Amino acid sequence: MTESNISRPNSATPLVKRGLAEMMKGGVIMDVVTPEQAKIAEDAGAVAVMALERVPADIRAQGGVSRMSDPDMIDGIISAVSIPVMAKARIGHFVEAQILQSLGVDYIDESEVLSPADYVNHIDKWKFKVPFVCGATNLGEALRRITEGAAMIRSKGEAGTGDVSEAMKHIRTINGELRALAAKTEDELYVAAKELQAPYELVREVASTGKLPVVMFVAGGVATPADAALMMQMGADGVFVGSGIFKSGNPAERAKAIVKATTFYNDPDVLAQVSRGLGEAMVGINVTDLPAPHRLAERGW
Amino acid sequence: MLPLGILALQGDFREHGYTLDAIGVESRQVRTLSDLESVAGLIIPGGESTVIAKLARAYDLLEPIREKIANGFPAFGTCAGLILLADEILDGIEGQESFGGLDVSVRRNAFGNQLDSFEAELDFVGIPGEPVKAAFIRAPIVEWVGSDVEVLSALPDGRIVAVQNDHVLGLSFHPEVTGETRIHQHFVSMVKRSN
Numbered sequence: 001m002t003e004s005n006i007s008r009p010n011s012a013t014p015l016v017k018r019g020l021a022e023m024m025k026g027g028v029i030m031d032v033v034t035p036e037q038a039k040i041a042e043d044a045g046a047v048a049v050m051a052l053e054r055v056p057a058d059i060r061a062q063g064g065v066s067r068m069s070d071p072d073m074i075d076g077i078i079s080a081v082s083i084p085v086m087a088k089a090r091i092g093h094f095v096e097a098q099i100l101q102s103l104g105v106d107y108i109d110e111s112e113v114l115s116p117a118d119y120v121n122h123i124d125k126w127k128f129k130v131p132f133v134c135g136a137t138n139l140g141e142a143l144r145r146i147t148e149g150a151a152m153i154r155s156k157g158e159a160g161t162g163d164v165s166e167a168m169k170h171i172r173t174i175n176g177e178l179r180a181l182a183a184k185t186e187d188e189l190y191v192a193a194k195e196l197q198a199p200y201e202l203v204r205e206v207a208s209t210g211k212l213p214v215v216m217f218v219a220g221g222v223a224t225p226a227d228a229a230l231m232m233q234m235g236a237d238g239v240f241v242g243s244g245i246f247k248s249g250n251p252a253e254r255a256k257a258i259v260k261a262t263t264f265y266n267d268p269d270v271l272a273q274v275s276r277g278l279g280e281a282m283v284g285i286n287v288t289d290l291p292a293p294h295r296l297a298e299r300g301w
Numbered sequence: 302m303l304p305l306g307i308l309a310l311q312g313d314f315r316e317h318g319y320t321l322d323a324i325g326v327e328s329r330q331v332r333t334l335s336d337l338e339s340v341a342g343l344i345i346p347g348g349e350s351t352v353i354a355k356l357a358r359a360y361d362l363l364e365p366i367r368e369k370i371a372n373g374f375p376a377f378g379t380c381a382g383l384i385l386l387a388d389e390i391l392d393g394i395e396g397q398e399s400f401g402g403l404d405v406s407v408r409r410n411a412f413g414n415q416l417d418s419f420e421a422e423l424d425f426v427g428i429p430g431e432p433v434k435a436a437f438i439r440a441p442i443v444e445w446v447g448s449d450v451e452v453l454s455a456l457p458d459g460r461i462v463a464v465q466n467d468h469v470l471g472l473s474f475h476p477e478v479t480g481e482t483r484i485h486q487h488f489v490s491m492v493k494r495s496n
Contacts (some may be wrong), residue, residue, distance in 0.1 A: 010366070011417065012416070015420060019418070019436050019438045019478050023313055023348050024348075025312060026309075026310070027311050027312075029347060045352045047352055078414075082409060083352075084414075094465075104414050112336065130415060131415065133488075146411075259356070261350065263356055
């Protein structure tokens with residue numbers, strides 16, 4: 001690193017923070033728990049990896065409090081790959097976020113997959129140089145996270161299930177609410193802001209553009225190439241795949257297939273071809289079988 | 302003129318489309334060989350260079366694009382696109398491929414991780430008036446240029462961030478996310494000249 005990098009005044013601007021997410025569009029971000037898995041993900045064509053200690057399916061199976069990963073493990077993954085590395089902090093745990101920024105991760109995911117540290121407040125993300133991605137199940141939640149400084153949104157789905165139905169519900173909800181907001185007249189936006197529990201200025205901006213001011217990926221339950229293409233056809237900017245890859249029979253081939261499906265999401269011939277010969281998909285759990293206290297998507301306020 | 306092509310395998314290809322819309326130039330997203338045959342030049346967007354190269358290889362676009370550029374087809378790459386147009390990549394992943402066309406050596410992630418991403422205003426050869434607004438996001442740097450390559454812009458410390466080699470143009474940064482349209486305009490005139 002040279003001197004000039006350190007003294008550069010225009011780093012960590014909203015444009016620079018949101019810009020990295022722009023560059024990940026049309027790509028797949030994969031959960032990895034070891035440097036070896038990170039390498040497999042990079043070789044398969046991941047645009048970034050999410051470093052964590054346990055994939056959501058294991059967090060669900062093993063229970064207990066789930067926290068930020070061991071810094072040694074994150075360092076190992078950062079040195080194993082050349083693509084961006086993301087890592088998760090608990091909701092509201094700004095010290096975990098300070099540590100992750102100090103480790104030099106490229107993005108922090110303030111994630112409901114980990115045990116929340118604060119049941120009222122999220123992290124004040126404007127205070128950080130590193131950009132944040134946050135989960136959302138509806139438009140109001142997405143706008144509140146953007147107000148707190150999130151530079152990227154991830155619809156939540158239900159992590160660690162391999163069941164895409166919640167991901168579908170959340171992207172349909174967010175897109176539907178965006179369309180409804182865009183159809184409102186100027187004088188209806190004050191009440192819209194109240195109902196969305198989001199600041200009026202941001203609500204007005206989104207009403208006039210008809211879209212979020214940041215990139216939105218889909219997460220939570222994507223396990224097959226067809227699931228990834230489904231989310232892209234629904235208008236996602238890209239997909240996160242958590243347990244779906246490394247809990248499957250042939251992670252390297254499945255990862256490559258999901259990458260191709262995310263690019264050629266509108267081409268059923270390509271989708272048919274990449275869906276062949278992938279071995280067992282993750283076994284999964286139906287979201288409807290999960291007792292309510294175990295639904296991760298309900299964390300976040 | 303045929304529409305301009307934008308390689309749409311991964312990355313911010315839509316932003317390049319919006320930039321061309323803003324200057325009234327028709328564009329088309331390129332994902333297949335037949336798309337490639339129906340465009341007058343090719344923009345290679347920002348994104349992840351390793352991913353774009355793998356997808357181009359998997360869908361038989363790598364050799365055809367390489368061959369077309371070698372035969373004079375105009376090409377313009379930003380960030381990952383610059384890496385993909387470089388004849389030599391430094392700090393790539395093992396076996397990382399490029400289309401080539403620019404006689405330069407380009408280092409990936411030359412500034413470091415996302416914390417070292419930044420915005421800057423640049424002087425740019427052939428673009429008078431206001432400085433060019435540039436966003437450098439995990440950006441590459443041109444470390445060496447061949448004798449036929451023209452340097453169009455550099456940072457105050459001398460590091461090269463924009464180069465042109467006849468019909469091939471490459472930038473370390475993203476004019477497509479800052480509202481800067483003049484470099485796209487410059488590429489459009491390169492395409493018109495070559496047709």
